[in-house]
Amino acid sequence: MAVFTAVGLGDLTQWIKQFPLGNALALKGIASGIENSNFFLTTERGEYVLTIFENLSFQQLPFYLNLMRHLALRGIPVPAPVANDQGELVVPLQDKPAAIVSKLEGSSQMAPLPAHCAAVGAMLARMHLAGRDFPMQQPNLRGLDWWNETTPKVLPYLDDARAHLLRAEMHFQEAFHGCAPYAALPRGPVHADLFRNNVMFVGERLTGFFDFYFAGCDTWLFDVAVTVNDWCIDLNSGAIDVARARAMLDAYHAERPFTHAEHASWQPMLRAAALRFWLSRLFDFHQPREAEMLTPHDPGHFERILRERIATPAPELFHE
Ligand SMILES: Nc1ncnc2c1ncn2[C@@H]1O[C@H](COP(=O)(O)OP(=O)(O)OP(=O)(O)O)[C@@H](O)[C@H]1O
Ligand SMILES: N[C@@H](CCO)C(=O)O
Numbered sequence: 001m002a003v004f005t006a007v008g009l010g011d012l013t014q015w016i017k018q019f020p021l022g023n024a025l026a027l028k029g030i031a032s033g034i035e036n037s038n039f040f041l042t043t044e045r046g047e048y049v050l051t052i053f054e055n056l057s058f059q060q061l062p063f064y065l066n067l068m069r070h071l072a073l074r075g076i077p078v079p080a081p082v083a084n085d086q087g088e089l090v091v092p093l094q095d096k097p098a099a100i101v102s103k104l105e106g107s108s109q110m111a112p113l114p115a116h117c118a119a120v121g122a123m124l125a126r127m128h129l130a131g132r133d134f135p136m137q138q139p140n141l142r143g144l145d146w147w148n149e150t151t152p153k154v155l156p157y158l159d160d161a162r163a164h165l166l167r168a169e170m171h172f173q174e175a176f177h178g179c180a181p182y183a184a185l186p187r188g189p190v191h192a193d194l195f196r197n198n199v200m201f202v203g204e205r206l207t208g209f210f211d212f213y214f215a216g217c218d219t220w221l222f223d224v225a226v227t228v229n230d231w232c233i234d235l236n237s238g239a240i241d242v243a244r245a246r247a248m249l250d251a252y253h254a255e256r257p258f259t260h261a262e263h264a265s266w267q268p269m270l271r272a273a274a275l276r277f278w279l280s281r282l283f284d285f286h287q288p289r290e291a292e293m294l295t296p297h298d299p300g301h302f303e304r305i306l307r308e309r310i311a312t313p314a315p316e317l318f319h320e
Helices: 059-071 116-132 144-157 161-177 221-229 242-255 260-286 297-312
Strands: 024-031 039-043 046-052 091-093 096-102 186-191 197-201 205-209 216-218
Touching: 059 096, 059 116, 116 186, 116 197, 116 205, 116 221, 116 242, 144 161, 144 260, 161 260, 161 297, 186 221, 216 221, 221 242, 221 260, 260 297
Parallel strands: none
Antiparallel strands: 024 039, 039 046, 046 096, 091 096, 186 216, 197 205
16 A cells, blocks of 8 residues: 555644634545655545655645646636645645645546547646746656666666667767757646546536646646556557557647747657656666565556557558
């Protein structure tokens, strides 16, 4: 169970008084998730989610929580953080950073149809547009610099074929990140981890994006590529499902038309998005944090996706 910090209702009796939520009535640990301790919290004002951050610092968290607040205020369905009586969104609980956010209705759609992918694409575009005037800056902390730091840490664990693939892809991505079309890509705050398990649906109605704790400022196209690489693929082979990809990309394009620089960067960006998760999964698999990685995600899944994106061109972003 992904509750690394034990908290009981009694621990909240005094703590909750700093929030305009009344008394805490019930607290229930949430089993899924591998990064943080999450609880459903019922108070006199309603249903919330309490998160205790196990790895993120007090310095990094204001970016994520303020971004969620900014997006929620602009009508994007994301958990809205609750400020305490000092206006703070992140406060200590048992010596760790903690936050309370609104609870989204619905559940994750783990077998999405084109209609779900269209809803995600349209909302992703709306989220990117709504983030344009967000004033805080924080880079994507799992971007190219992190890939460069992480590659030498995982290479010793790889056989020759995988080591060759990783070195070659890093070389390719360095060149891509240095090219003119890349420099021209529109950027802003991105979610950067918008997998099936980070979106809520009720039927075909999208009710929320959540888990913004890998968000950062990066290219919007990277966000699209991460999302397509999870929502629009056959999970066994990693191959793109054209109907779902078309539905997502067309819906995004209708809200925020893709640019020509994005069109030119699409295939390498899909590879970048696959590499990012292959690397993080390799790192987590071979260097697990103490007791926290209950079931590390399979790195082989993103190795397959990367090989597939190299071998087979994906559907175009839009038809020129
Ligand atoms: N605001 C919310 N509203 C409703 N449910 C939520 C909310 N936040 C989290 N949850 C529930 O808690 C679960 C775990 O949350 P989350 O994915 O953020 O955890 P995590 O530890 O950061 O996980 P991971 O990084 O592995 O995805 C989610 O699958 C979801 O069911
Ligand atoms: N989405 C990530 C886990 C971190 O949220 C992965 O599947 O590797």
